[in-house]
């Protein structure tokens with residue numbers, strides 16, 4: 001007997017999504033739409049509201065161990081991507097993965113695997129670029145940075161920046177998703193938290209001096225006879241530039257670019 | 262002198278060195294320290310010439326006792342001179358690193374007073390950086406030819422990567438343009454660094470806390486276009502350097518006419534396209550199991566500017582093709598134009614699930630633009646594909662043509678197309 005088709009409403013969190021997966025398997029229902037409280041609208045399908053349940057979420061999460069390393073990575077990371085209807089794709093992927101086990105990671109020509117794999121690649125690629133292109137400013141003894149990623153890259157950047165700056169207090173704000181990674185020295189001194197309003201104080205003299213030094217270095221090392229703006233653009237697309245110190249217009253703002261909202 | 266002025270002078274003097282990478286070493290951060298390194302390296306920016314910026318690339322000083330003709334820092338050149346104190350340079354490095362501008366420091370130097378004195382100055386800088394600031398980021402240090410081996414060793418214990426530039430691809434050229442430098446003065450420390458790396462690896466295998474000597478390996482650079490060597494000569498030398506000195510990388514740098522003493526034609530343009538082809542050929546040596554003799558021979562001593570070297574090889578060896586995607590081994594797949602290391606690995610992984618067709622290849626992210634002419638899937642060529650042998654050459658050239666037809670033919674990206 002085919003599973004009943006339903007629309008799932010959940011709180012938008014990863015645990016919430018995993019709770020949906022749990023409930024759907026238990027009730028033998030197939031989600032064909034996912035809604036979060038923000039995008040609530042009418043649906044043709046019966047609406048099932050799923051309460052986030054950490055125990056259920058955990059059981060589903062642990063079951064990903066059966067997918068092999070590659071299969072598991074996709075199951076965990078797809079949710080962070082900006083793939084449209086990522087929940088549906090992830091649901092389809094999980095069904096496939098439960099069926100195929102560790103082989104799923106190798107099934108590169110399957111359309112679903114292909115879709116989530118490309119989305120995850122995009123996420124990881126963006127995270128990698130931000131490892132380099134993120135800029136911090138020292139403001140009142142705290143390193144503060146801001147990014148505007150398409151995907152939710154903060155969980156992927158966490159290890160990197162915490163490992164790089166174990167002795168620093170820092171805050172990295174993701175403007176797109178309204179959350180920030182905070183860190184202070186010490187074991188487990190990090191958290192990723194939602195942020196409503198992010199408005200740090202203006203830069204001090206030392207910070208401005210470093211910005212000028214960096215700009216001087218950046219401008220100097222380009223070799224004139226090799227000028228190649230197209231190559232620069234391919235390697236470092238324009239969308240990153242706004243928040244990078246080397247392209248900053250006003251020296252004394254808190255961060256390279258603070259948009260007035 | 263202001264720090265800003267020093268930075269302007271000493272970055273300007275260092276910028277012609279092509280070797281800007283921060284790769285080859287994975288070191289995680291430690292409590293109480295600053296910094297980590299990534300195996301793949303990390304670009305922090307790209308300059309207006311399209312090159313990756315990853316390290317603070319500066320000279321300790323540009324004051325030089327030598328007079329190498331191709332170099333901006335030569336004694337006889339009238340340019341402003343400056344020197345960083347070790348403390349200044351450390352502050353600058355840490356300040357940049359904390360703001361995530363850079364992955365580390367690339368420290369080179371002109372020869373002030375004598376090679377030993379210069380090396381000692383660099384050692385002082387790196388010691389302060391590593392010991393006082395506990396800096397765990399990437400450090401690339403340039404060995405100074407002619408320095409005491411013991412000093413070079415101490416430098417290597419503080420650095421992650423070391424390099425010593427070959428500069429010019431043959432002894433006569435070196436004698437002509439760098440009369441103060443002898444081939445031996447370059448090759449001896451190169452051999453010493455190689456031995457230091459090998460020994461350090463051996464010790465580390467036994468004892469985890471053994472001192473690490475240049476754990477990210479050794480590289481070198483040569484200038485292309487200032488002297489008449491052929492590409493074949495350069496590639497053969499490159500191969501010998503990889504074989505004999507176990508270098509991680511050889512960099513090529515198109516000669517920039519910085520000196521009136523190196524005679525170049527009136528309309529000389531830096532050979533950027535040639536440099537690009539050399540890098541492609543270099544990839545074939547390092548990752549595609551090619552030998553220099555296969556890529557170029559006496560009849561064909563120079564790389565074809567119109568086509569990448571792998572395509573050229575394929576056109577000369579049509580008997581090798583077509584290659585069957587579902588059966589060919591890794592090495593064979595690597596020889597197919599347009600298939601990179603990653604594509605080849607993906608093919609191996611995916612075909613274990615079931616036979617691949619051209620649709621499937623596309624889904625794997627294999628770019629078929631070039632590869633389609635050289636592949637079969639389960640015995641079948643791509644449908645609708647019929648092309649004669651000399652049509653093939655024209656066709657492959659035309660694939661690169663947009664780049665070649667651009668107003669400045671040399672303006673190609675170094676890092677595009679998987680060779």
Ligand code: SF4
Nearest residue numbers: 325327329332335371
């Ligand atoms: S020794 Fe080095 S810095 Fe001095 S002139 Fe020769 S190449 Fe230039």
